[in-house]
Amino acid sequence: MATAQAMPMQRAVNDVKAVCEALATRFGERFQTGRALREQHAHSTTYIAAELPDGVFFAETAEEIQDVVRLCAEHRVPIIPFGVGSSLEGHVNAPKGGISIDMSRMNRILEVNAEDMDCKVEAGVTREELNHYLRDTGLFFPIDPGANATLGGMAATRASGTNAVRYGTMRENVLSLDVVMPNGELIRTSSRARKSSAGYDLTRLLVGSEGTLGIITALSVKLHGIPQAISGGVCPFPSVEAACQAVILTIQMGLPVARIEFINALGMRALNQYSKLDYAEGPCLFLEFHGTDSGVAEQAETFGEIAAEFAGGPFQWTKAEEERQKLWKARHDAHWACIALRPGAKALSTDVCVPISRLAECIVETEADIRESGLVAPIIGHVGDGNFHVQVLMDLSDAEEVERAKAFVSRLNIRAQDMGGTCTGEHGIGQGKRAYLEREHGRGVMFMQVIKQALDPLGIMNPGKVLPDDAGQDR
Amino acid sequence: MATAQAMPMQRAVNDVKAVCEALATRFGERFQTGRALREQHAHSTTYIAAELPDGVFFAETAEEIQDVVRLCAEHRVPIIPFGVGSSLEGHVNAPKGGISIDMSRMNRILEVNAEDMDCKVEAGVTREELNHYLRDTGLFFPIDPGANATLGGMAATRASGTNAVRYGTMRENVLSLDVVMPNGELIRTSSRARKSSAGYDLTRLLVGSEGTLGIITALSVKLHGIPQAISGGVCPFPSVEAACQAVILTIQMGLPVARIEFINALGMRALNQYSKLDYAEGPCLFLEFHGTDSGVAEQAETFGEIAAEFAGGPFQWTKAEEERQKLWKARHDAHWACIALRPGAKALSTDVCVPISRLAECIVETEADIRESGLVAPIIGHVGDGNFHVQVLMDLSDAEEVERAKAFVSRLNIRAQDMGGTCTGEHGIGQGKRAYLEREHGRGVMFMQVIKQALDPLGIMNPGKVLPDDAGQDR
The missing domain is CATH 3.30.465.10 (Uridine Diphospho-n-acetylenolpyruvylglucosamine Reductase; domain 3)
Structure with a gap:
């Protein structure tokens, strides 16, 4: 690209000092290098160690970002975009240092x-x-x-x-x-x-x-x-398999569910404790239907019949907003509810996605793996898509436990891939899942690397993420 | 890529003769060079001139295609994939010669x-x-x-x-x-x-x-x-604007229409003549609803109310399969019905897509343009997406008329782009719309070219399609 080709040779080294000085001069307080702020802009939620950027730039316009990218390109300095830092696989870490571009002021x-x-x-x-x-x-x-x-x-x-x-x-x-x-x-x-x-x-x-x-x-x-009417409810099942069979039939029948969420027995216990509820503490599905007044009633009734076919139920559903809000607040609080299962623990939230025909098998094997690994790890899933999360609750100060958790996550990724699925349905690769990308995409990863190399020949855009370091080296 | 880098210098010229000989030797009758077959594998439906490949290979496995691609790469010979040849923008033409890979035997x-x-x-x-x-x-x-x-x-x-x-x-x-x-x-x-x-x-x-x-x-x-029930019908409107307003409200209300097709007055006349029907010869919408028995009735009734709000109707709909089939057969035959408006003419089918808020304006301006251009060109659209087709009926032996048609299509592409839309909603760029790509994507085209260059450094994959020849030349 023009910028790359016009680069004088003597500048072909990472010169983060020059970039920081230029940014401080131009942007004043909108460029920060204090440690606390840099820590806040590095990833530190799971066992992935935080890696701090050299500075944080609070961008206000695209044109400013263009200038910063050109400056960083000139000095071979990495750029790491930052939203609110809620990503889960180390996406905002700065393994090679560089400038974190905080987008929070671009909120028009x-x-x-x-x-x-x-x-x-x-x-x-x-x-x-x-x-x-x-x-x-x-x-x-x-x-x-x-x-x-x-x-x-x-x-x-x-x-x-x-x-x-x-x-x-x-x-x-x-x-x-x-x-x-x-x-x-x-x-x-x-x-x-x-x-x-x-x-x-x-x-x-x-x-x-x-x-x-x-x-x-x-x-x-x-x-x-916004749909005219919404109905929703919770339905217990005698087993993971029964719940998954109900999901499959629901999707096959073309019932236009807006949400169909699975929570396993441990997850339901966490929810009950945290939100002071009294749901059955076995595998449950949370559902929501969007449509017309008569449509959402029809959908809920149809789902109740499907659930009954697989010995699930009773499916308690409602159109009343207050009750629905309570139900979905409990579902939304699941992350915190799970963490509360083990006070002081950190939650590693990982996700995989498999073809729905393999979902029950994948969840059942994963529950067994959790038991055998001696981990505390509830399962919550967006199961209409075959996607589920495991929240592994870890004592980060216990190195052996962290290793056990890592080994479990590795087996989970491989299990999902072996069932024709993916090592991440929605969290992304980041740093945490790079090791699994080639296993999933084979030589496709080499072509991803070809694209990366062509578009970012200097390798300054969020380096150390998505692609394994050595992908494409044998071209 | 490995193949490219390992290429001996003396072979860096297009040697289609060597490729044809090798293919004939290996594949016998599955490689053909007869003119009739080559013509059939070149594009010849519209004013885009047919450009014949040097030979046609009937592939049976992916492995064979891998070998043919490696052979063509070695000898710098273009490769043009061919399905049934129903594309509309010159996609299967061979402007630089080469091998057409016919996929019809890979039909498992x-x-x-x-x-x-x-x-x-x-x-x-x-x-x-x-x-x-x-x-x-x-x-x-x-x-x-x-x-x-x-x-x-x-x-x-x-x-x-x-x-x-x-x-x-x-x-x-x-x-x-x-x-x-x-x-x-x-x-x-x-x-x-x-x-x-x-x-x-x-x-x-x-x-x-x-x-x-x-x-x-x-x-x-x-x-x-397959939906449990289907309903469908036809609804006339007093104007293009009224029909488009009904479409917008239908989509906004979240009515899950399966099909919502617009046909303008000339198109309806063509349909009536061709399929011996007696629909109103003004702007009409054809609709289909998929769902439960009660759902499709509710949807059809709701649409009828929407249509009435814009002085459309009566909306005559049915769940009876025979009547629905008749209706959609007429819609499917629209292409032939339009051609029959002008015996002996060839139809140039072009398409654009705009944000739905601009759809009425775009169709009305286009109808005026057709009139002023002295062309015969009915309009048929998948209007739920803002997408519509113009079938320009041309006498290909009349060079002046072909020029008029080309100028009209050019204005249509630009009109759609100027309304925030695209020069093709579903037909693709091929050869016919390459000139409009940069106008739509600006410098994005340069990055497309970077990707093309990185993945296909020899430029053997369907050359002369999609990207303008000079895109990215100023990198």
Whole structure:
């Protein structure tokens, strides 16, 4: 690229000092190098060790980011985009140092096109901010990964969550991205048209690229109509298999569930304790239906019949908002409920996704593995897509336990891959799952590396993420 | 890539003769060079002139294609994948000669996973073959671009069609691709998991790449449950604007229409004449609803109310299969009906897609443009997505008229782009729309070219398609 080729030879070394000085001079207090702030911008939630950036830049415009990228390119300094830091696989760590670009001040909602049911926002807008802004339009943005993540971060990690079974993931809901590419050029990847066959799908290439191919500065996303009516409920099952069979039949029948969430026995115990509820402490499904008044009643009744076929039930459902909110608040609090199972522990939240026909087998084997490993680890899943999470509760000061947890996660990734699935359904590769990428994609990883090398020849965009270090070395 | 780098210098010229000899020796009658067959494998449907390949290879396995790609790479000979030749923008032409790889013998259905609602097929399977095969499973493959195209071709051109508003396009329905890459390596782009955040989205990069980045040899696609009940009908409107307003409200209300098709006054006249019907000869919407028995009735009634709000109607709908079949047969025959408007004429079918808020304006301006251009050109659209087609009926022997048609198509592409849309919603770029790509994507085209150059450094994969020749030359 132009920037790369025009580079004088004498500058071809990482000179982070020069970059920091230039940023401090130009941006003053919007560039920070204090340790506490840098720690906050490094990943420190799980057993992945925090690796601090050299400085944090609070960006306000795409043009500033272009300038910073050009400056970093000139001095071979890594750039790490940062939303709210809710990613789970070390995405915001700075293993080679560099500049963390904090997007939180780029939080303007640029346009809402109600007739087209889309909007354009800056990358630092969080999903709750967007939905708050939309509250009077009759529209909402459905993707809900749990955390109040930024839309830019969600696009970068191809996030999804509880609603994906009905509304899709970020892959399906991003219409277009504004991206600062590794040479500092700003591109828009697509028009706002709902569909297009015009050229390579740069949008989808960048969704899920985790900041390694460019920095998302703004995005157009699809919105959806707030349904006229919502019903929801909880249904216990005698076994994991029974619950999964009910899920399969629900999906096969084309019942348009908005959410269909699995929680295993240990997870239900955690929920009951934390939220003071009295659900059955066996495998349960949480469901939500969106539609017309009669439609959501019909759907709930149909699901009740499906559940009964597999000895599940009773399916207690309601259209009353207060009860529904209580139910979904409990589901949303599951992360904290699980952590409370073991006070003082840290939760490692990992996820895999398998074809739904293998889901019961995968969960049952994983529960056995957890037992045999002596770990405390409830399972919660977006099972309509075959996706589930394991929250491994660890005492991080116990090195042996951390090793056991790592070994368990490794077996889980391999189990999912061996069942025709993926080592991550929605958390991304980051640093934590790089070792499993080649096992899943084989030589495809080499072509990913070819693309990375072509678009980011200097390797400055979020280095040490997604791709294994040696991928493509044998080309 | 390995192949490219290992290439001896003396072979760095196009030596199609050597390739043809080697293919004839190895494959006998499965390699053909007769003119009639080569003509059939070149594009000759519109004003884009046919450009013949040097030979046609009937592939039977991915391994054979790997060998042919390696052979062509060695001798710098272009490769043009060929499904059934139903693409519309010159995709199968061979402007630089080369070998057409006919996929029609790779038509095995490799697996159907009913519980997972997916299947894996070889690239030469057509959508009708697949649906015929699935007829006893309760499942179907919904994407219907009109022609009985191959699934490989549909993936390569990011096809969609009438059902896309409900079921998505090939972008949303392809789970994974087997692809022979330009260096001869065979990769699988993804697992069968419904969603994944594991690495770059090679699947979506290759969907819509029109054979310029690799040859799709097999694909896993999503299937959907055949709905319990279907209702459908036709609704006349007093104006294009009224019809489009009804579409917008229908989508905004979240009515899950399976099909919502617009036909303008001239198109309705063509349909009536061709299929001996007596619909109103003004703007009409054709609709189809999928769901439960009560659901499809409720949806149809709701749509009737929406139509009435915009002075449309009466909306005559039915659940009776025979009547529905008659209605959709008429819609499916629209292509032939339009051609029959002007006996002896050739139809140039072009398509654009705009944000739905601009749809009425775009269609009305386009109708005026057609009138002022003195062309005969009915309009038919998948309007739930903002996508519409213009069938320009031309006398190809009249050079002046062909020029007028070309100028009209040019204005149409630019009009759609200026309204925030795309120069092609589902037909692809091919040769015909290359001139409009940069106008739509700006510098994004340069990054597409970087990717093309990185993955296909020899430029042998379907050259002269998608990207303008000079894109990226100023890097």
